[in-house]
Amino acid sequence: MPVEGLAEVREGDDLGALIAAAVDLEDADVVVVAQKVVSKAEGRVRALEGVEPSRYARGISGERDPRQTEVILDETARIVRLRPPLLIAQTNHGFVCASAGVDASNAPRTGMVVLLPEDPDASAERIRARLQERTGRDVAVLVTDSFGRAWREGTTDVAIGAAGLRVLVDLRGRRDSTGYELHATTIAVADEIAGAAELVMGKLSRVPAAVVRGLDLTGSGKGKDLVMPPDRDLFR
Amino acid sequence: MPVEGLAEVREGDDLGALIAAAVDLEDADVVVVAQKVVSKAEGRVRALEGVEPSRYARGISGERDPRQTEVILDETARIVRLRPPLLIAQTNHGFVCASAGVDASNAPRTGMVVLLPEDPDASAERIRARLQERTGRDVAVLVTDSFGRAWREGTTDVAIGAAGLRVLVDLRGRRDSTGYELHATTIAVADEIAGAAELVMGKLSRVPAAVVRGLDLTGSGKGKDLVMPPDRDLFR
Numbered sequence: 001m002p003v004e005g006l007a008e009v010r011e012g013d014d015l016g017a018l019i020a021a022a023v024d025l026e027d028a029d030v031v032v033v034a035q036k037v038v039s040k041a042e043g044r045v046r047a048l049e050g051v052e053p054s055r056y057a058r059g060i061s062g063e064r065d066p067r068q069t070e071v072i073l074d075e076t077a078r079i080v081r082l083r084p085p086l087l088i089a090q091t092n093h094g095f096v097c098a099s100a101g102v103d104a105s106n107a108p109r110t111g112m113v114v115l116l117p118e119d120p121d122a123s124a125e126r127i128r129a130r131l132q133e134r135t136g137r138d139v140a141v142l143v144t145d146s147f148g149r150a151w152r153e154g155t156t157d158v159a160i161g162a163a164g165l166r167v168l169v170d171l172r173g174r175r176d177s178t179g180y181e182l183h184a185t186t187i188a189v190a191d192e193i194a195g196a197a198e199l200v201m202g203k204l205s206r207v208p209a210a211v212v213r214g215l216d217l218t219g220s221g222k223g224k225d226l227v228m229p230p231d232r233d234l235f236r
Numbered sequence: 237m238p239v240e241g242l243a244e245v246r247e248g249d250d251l252g253a254l255i256a257a258a259v260d261l262e263d264a265d266v267v268v269v270a271q272k273v274v275s276k277a278e279g280r281v282r283a284l285e286g287v288e289p290s291r292y293a294r295g296i297s298g299e300r301d302p303r304q305t306e307v308i309l310d311e312t313a314r315i316v317r318l319r320p321p322l323l324i325a326q327t328n329h330g331f332v333c334a335s336a337g338v339d340a341s342n343a344p345r346t347g348m349v350v351l352l353p354e355d356p357d358a359s360a361e362r363i364r365a366r367l368q369e370r371t372g373r374d375v376a377v378l379v380t381d382s383f384g385r386a387w388r389e390g391t392t393d394v395a396i397g398a399a400g401l402r403v404l405v406d407l408r409g410r411r412d413s414t415g416y417e418l419h420a421t422t423i424a425v426a427d428e429i430a431g432a433a434e435l436v437m438g439k440l441s442r443v444p445a446a447v448v449r450g451l452d453l454t455g456s457g458k459g460k461d462l463v464m465p466p467d468r469d470l471f472r
Contacts, residue, residue: 081470088470096387105421146423150386150471151332153464154404154424156431158388168390185341187382188390192431195392199428199451215435228389234317234324235386235471 002200003031003209010108011043016130019209025137030165030212031127032197035145036106036114037208038123038161044115045108046071060084068102071113075100080236091116094227095160096236097147117143120161121222128163140164140218144194150235157198159190160223166190167221188226189217238436239267239445246344247279252366255445261373266401266448267363268433271381272342272350273444274359274397280351281344282307296320304338307349311336316472324384327352330463331396332472333383353379356397357458364399376400376454380430386471393434395426396459402426403457424462425453 003022009015015038019031039045053066054073061069062085069087076089080096089100093116101116117123120143128141143161148154159167167190197210230236239258245251251274255267275281289302290309297305298321308323316332317324325336329352337352353359356379364377379397384390395403403426433446466472 083470086470146421149424151464151469152394152424152427153462154422154427156392156424156427185382186390187434188385188388188392189435191388191390191392192435195428196432196435198423199425199432226389228387233387234319234322 001211002207004207006208009037009040013041015041016127017134020131020134023211025135025139027138028218029139030142030193031139032142032144032194032210032212033127034208035116035143035160038117038143039114042117044117045112047112049111068113072100072102075102075115121224124161124163142190142194157194159194159226162190162221162223165221166217166219167225237447238443240443242444245273245276249277251277252363253370256367256370259447261371261375263374264454265375266378266429267367267375268378268380268430268446268448269363270444271352271379271396274353274379275350278353280353281348283348285347304349308336308338311338311351357460360397360399378426378430393430395430395462398426398457398459401457402453402455403461
């Protein structure tokens with residue numbers, strides 16, 4: 001269910017209170033909130049005016065504004081692939097995504113860019129606490145963003161922050177209906193929920209949140225649990 | 237909505253007719269069918285007995301049955317990464333996934349493995365035609381499988397075959413609510429639908445199909461449209 005009727009989100013807005021006022025929540029609901037509004041409420045935006053791009057940032061910018069590249073590099077722990085202007089980065093949190101999550105679309109105004117939240121799991125936890133305070137319901141929260149993938153076209157929304165939810169369901173050691181033991185079967189349910197929510201949120205229609213109801217996945221997973229450790233990652 | 241009450245699927249079964257008998261469909265429904273049952277209905281299974289593994293297959297098997305590795309290599313166009321027993325392959329269709337999609341879980345019996353359908357888009361089209369014949373409804377069909385991802389933990393279900401649906405929604409050139417033109421924003425909605433369906437299907441509960449209702453994505457995308465062409469793929 002889309003959460004409709006939210007006004008344009010500004011720095012300092014109380015997202016939990018806004019969402020609580022816009023929907024009727026039930027226990028075990030998963031409230032999915034787009035990273036863009038979380039970042040805007042948290043003031044995680046940068047004006048490009050006054051940013052001084054390094055020589056390196058200018059060199060790898062391609063057609064991108066070099067000041068934006070400079071901001072991307074501030075958010076980057078490691079460059080994973082570079083084909084200017086495309087830059088696939090490992091962010092300071094460990095996520096691997098295009099432009100380290102820095103994006104000019106839906107920014108507060110022209111000449112500004114939006115960064116990922118400083119700590120998306122903490123953002124999710126804060127929104128969750130506020131929702132519970134306002135509604136009395138025991139809900140889970142995901143903070144999501146649209147990430148590209150290796151090998152496949154298009155983006156899908158994935159969870160970068162989580163609170164109150166299992167994010168991975170581990171079937172290893174369990175047996176299928178023929179008695180075969182399942183190996184290496186861990187399902188990233190939080191990412192599947194994020195994608196499901198995107199189907200009703202949309203990029204253009206200003207629906208920055210959705211509620212997914214009917215799942216029984218209460219738990220304590222974190223967005224960072226979804227990041228593959230570099231030593232097991234064959235593509236980083 | 238899960239499609240429940242389907243019996244164990246065997247070679248030659250008419251999946252479209254079985255699903256049509258199990259659920260009430262509406263126009264524009266997306267019927268999501270797990271690859272495993274599609275392959276079993278199509279006889280895309282192999283008995284390991286009698287398979288003669290090559291020296292190469294034996295060398296890269298690790299703890300896997302070398303005969304299974306031989307079958308995996310039959311399905312492989314190119315090895316993308318190898319850390320035995322882990323083998324990330326580009327399949328003969330172009331998909332990049334573990335073990336070229338060859339899997340021993342939920343096989344018809346011990347000592348057999350299940351392969352991906354020969355042409356998952358054709359499979360989806362056949363099931364769709366049969367569903368329409370039986371129900372008179374204009375529905376879409378996705379054939380889905382659980383794929384691992386680079387950089388992220390766990391699998392998510394993705395679409396490998398499609399019929400009657402837009403699989404990618406391209407927002408390039410459209411403007412957000414502040415007038416900023418969106419670049420490089422193509423959403424892989426078919427993969428998001430596949431993941432949403434997985435949430436009600438499960439690996440253990442023998443629910444091999446689900447219906448996703450309420451989307452308006454009628455179109456003519458194919459599963460192969462979701463494969464990134466190798467020349468644009470930085471991770472292959």
